Amino acid sequence: MNVADSEIVSSILDQSGYTKTDSIESADVILINTCSIRENAEIRVRGRLSVFKKQKNEHKAIVGVLGCMAERLKDDLIKQEKTVDLVIGPDSYRLLPQMIEEALSGRKVVQTMLSDDETYEDIIPVRYDSNGVSAFVSIMRGCQNFCSYCIVPYVRGVERSRNPQTILKEIEDIQAKGYKEITLIGQNVDSYNFSETNFAKLLNIVALAFPQMRIRFSTNHPKDLSNEVLETMAKYANICRHIHLPVQSGSNHMLQLMNRGYTREYYLERVDAIRKYIPDCAISTDIMVGFCDETEEDHQQTLLLMKEVGYDFAFMFKYSERSGTYASKNMKDNIPEKEKIRRLNEVIDLQNKIGRISKEKELGKTFEVLVEGKSKKSDKEYMGRNSQNKVIVFPSDKALKSGDIVNVQVERFTSATLIGNII
Ligand code: 5AD
Ligand code: SF4
Numbered sequence: 001m002n003v004a005d006s007e008i009v010s011s012i013l014d015q016s017g018y019t020k021t022d023s024i025e026s027a028d029v030i031l032i033n034t035c036s037i038r039e040n041a042e043i044r045v046r047g048r049l050s051v052f053k054k055q056k057n058e059h060k061a062i063v064g065v066l067g068c069m070a071e072r073l074k075d076d077l078i079k080q081e082k083t084v085d086l087v088i089g090p091d092s093y094r095l096l097p098q099m100i101e102e103a104l105s106g107r108k109v110v111q112t113m114l115s116d117d118e119t120y121e122d123i124i125p126v127r128y129d130s131n132g133v134s135a136f137v138s139i140m141r142g143c144q145n146f147c148s149y150c151i152v153p154y155v156r157g158v159e160r161s162r163n164p165q166t167i168l169k170e171i172e173d174i175q176a177k178g179y180k181e182i183t184l185i186g187q188n189v190d191s192y193n194f195s196e197t198n199f200a201k202l203l204n205i206v207a208l209a210f211p212q213m214r215i216r217f218s219t220n221h222p223k224d225l226s227n228e229v230l231e232t233m234a235k236y237a238n239i240c241r242h243i244h245l246p247v248q249s250g251s252n253h254m255l256q257l258m259n260r261g262y263t264r265e266y267y268l269e270r271v272d273a274i275r276k277y278i279p280d281c282a283i284s285t286d287i288m289v290g291f292c293d294e295t296e297e298d299h300q301q302t303l304l305l306m307k308e309v310g311y312d313f314a315f316m317f318k319y320s321e322r323s324g325t326y327a328s329k330n331m332k333d334n335i336p337e338k339e340k341i342r343r344l345n346e347v348i349d350l351q352n353k354i355g356r357i358s359k360e361k362e363l364g365k366t367f368e369v370l371v372e373g374k375s376k377k378s379d380k381e382y383m384g385r386n387s388q389n390k391v392i393v394f395p396s397d398k399a400l401k402s403g404d405i406v407n408v409q410v411e412r413f414t415s416a417t418l419i420g421n422i423i
Pocket of ligand 1: 037038149150151246248286287288317318319320321322
């Protein structure tokens with residue numbers, strides 16, 4: 001999400017005559033795009049800001065904070081961080097050029113109005129991806145699910161979907177630039193809705209219009225993932241076989257307190273539906289431990305569910321209270337830090353085992369791999385991903401380019417990657 005937003009910001013600034021520099025010493029304006037989802041993310045931003053202080057003093061650069069942290073803290077950020085000159089929320093990027101002018105003239109500027117309809121749909125983002133293979137396309141903004149722990153609805157505003165015509169135009173541009181893969185992104189892509197076009201219809205239109213392009217999407221919401229979406233995935237080979245379906249917890253008690261809008265049983269039924277429609281689909285998830293009132297029994301339910309689903313991959317977090325959320329106002333963050341860490345480590349250990357099983361199942365299979373570049377470890381090896389989003393490393397005598405497609409048979413694996421040979 002943040003990469004996509006930074007690309008929009010770059011495009012807006014390009015049009016106003018600014019150019020991007022790779023050396024911080026030569027920057028007149030330093031912008032940092034931020035996330036607020038966990039406290040750690042904000043701590044890292046504050047760390048970066050202290051690095052920018054030197055730049056500000058020695059080279060008279062101005063420093064701006066963009067995105068969710070800007071939206072959450074507004075003028076407080078200017079008061080708390082003396083380095084900051086500009087605070088711009090996620091719906092105000094069009095105003096950046098004039099705000100930068102104001103900041104350059106010595107004023108502190110804060111602009112954090114949220115909008116009901118801004119989608120930046122007419123802006124063709126500048127692409128950052130250095131290997132030129134894969135690009136993000138934002139199809140909607142905001143979220144109104146109000147999961148009780150989550151700050152996103154407060155800092156990204158109401159949900160709004162982008163006109164499909166402008167999405168198609170953007171993908172045409174991406175294709176013309178030589179990219180081979182797109183990821184349609186939104187906080188909850190399953191609730192995409194523009195006039196008569198729901199997410200399944202959008203997928204259908206995109207898959208049909210760009211048969212040579214690999215199509216991914218993220219993030220799905222278990223309560224909204226429809227059979228129509230699964231049927232559409234099954235129908236088109238160019239829609240990748242991977243669904244990221246955050247579960248958060250395996251306990252109904254927790255899911256209710258989190259306001260997730262589904263039960264454990266409903267979630268498992270959706271997983272069954274995925275397996276039925278798309279038997280070779282990889283499933284990944286987000287899991288959060290240590291939310292308010294989580295008992296050992298609740299935690300065990302999460303571990304059981306993880307085994308039952310057999311996730312290919314998981315992002316795992318411990319609950320971090322965010323001020324302004326429903327939970328911060330109405331619930332007690334009452335699981336001791338030490339216990340949160342213990343539960344998180346249990347979840348991580350289990351996922352390592354489950355991930356191993358998921359990789360073992362791939363031994364001997366052959367996958368179409370989209371080459372992203374050389375592998376990190378060796379100049380003679382390449383890396384890419386299969387449709388299931390699994391990283392595969394393989395040697396090649398023939399020189400390959402990013403964007404090439406090769407068939408690779410999996411022979412072994414490490415903790416993070418599958419390893420094989422071209423056949
Ligand atoms: N604390 C910890 N993790 C969180 N997430 C969202 N809010 C919080 C929070 N307050 C996690 C959820 C979500 C992912 C993007 O971040 O698991 O799916
Ligand atoms: Fe946050 Fe829930 Fe929206 Fe995801 S669906 S962004 S967790 S409120």
